[in-house]
Amino acid sequence: MRLALLASLAALLLPGCGGGDPSGAVRSGSQRLSGAAVAAPEVQAAGSCRARQVGPGASEWEPDPRCTPGATRQASLSEICPIAHTRAVRPPVSYTGSLKRKQMTAYGFSDSPGAHQEDHLIPLELLGHPTDARNLWPQPSPVSPNDKDGLEDWLHDQVCQNRLSLADAQQQIAGDWYGTWVRAGRPLPRSLTGG
Structure with a gap:
């Protein structure tokens, strides 16, 4: 009985030994990230998502x-x-472009992909996930920089x-970026x- 308990404890503890992941990857939830690792996107059904315009400007939308x-x-x-040096974790355009087209369908946008920018809801400079589809969306208006970019810099x-705190900044921008701005x-x- 004791031997089985010790073996179970060893199995739980030993993977954590050795000073971390030998690949140098950063863990986020159950997904491993290494640089701009690409996650398999989870995209909603066509027309199931609704963006909301929250201000008078062309780029003032929330997902x-x-x-x-x-x-x-x-x-x-x-x-x-x-x-914030985000280049190492920024996903490639080949990934965000493909995801943007799929998410435009989910959001019911029928205009050109060029009328949208694939935006990180929680920005990379606040440790937003670079490739998780839950953190990316096809923000109307390709204008950059925009008002949300100003808030991202300010929160950073x-x-x-x-x-x-980082957690408060992440919550504010994900919950009501326009009101926070x-x-x-x-x-x-x-x-x-x-600046």
Whole structure:
């Protein structure tokens, strides 16, 4: 009996020995990420998702939270602070372009894919998951930078300056990015302010 218990404990504990994943992959839930690893997308049925325009601007839309609730990846804050270097985890256009077309069908958009940008609901600079379809959606308006980009930069700064927890920033942008943007004073994207 004791031997069986010890064997069970060893089986549970030994995989964690050795200082982590030898491939250097970061774990997020049950999925392994290594750089811009590509997850198999889970896309909703045609017309089952509804985007909601939340402001007067062409890019002020929020995704359907049932279809795009957001997803994060696990990593250290040192990966994003003081400057978020997202190139290593950004998915390739071949992946996001294909996913965008499928998600446009799910969202009932019949216009050109060029009228949308495949947006990370929780941005990479806040450790949003790069390839999980639950964190990507075909945001109407190809305009970039846009208002949400300004909020992404502002929240990133708040997290890196210890004014806001990462979890709170992720919740705010996934739950009501437009309302958070307005309450934050409508911050502009860094690319427009030179910041």
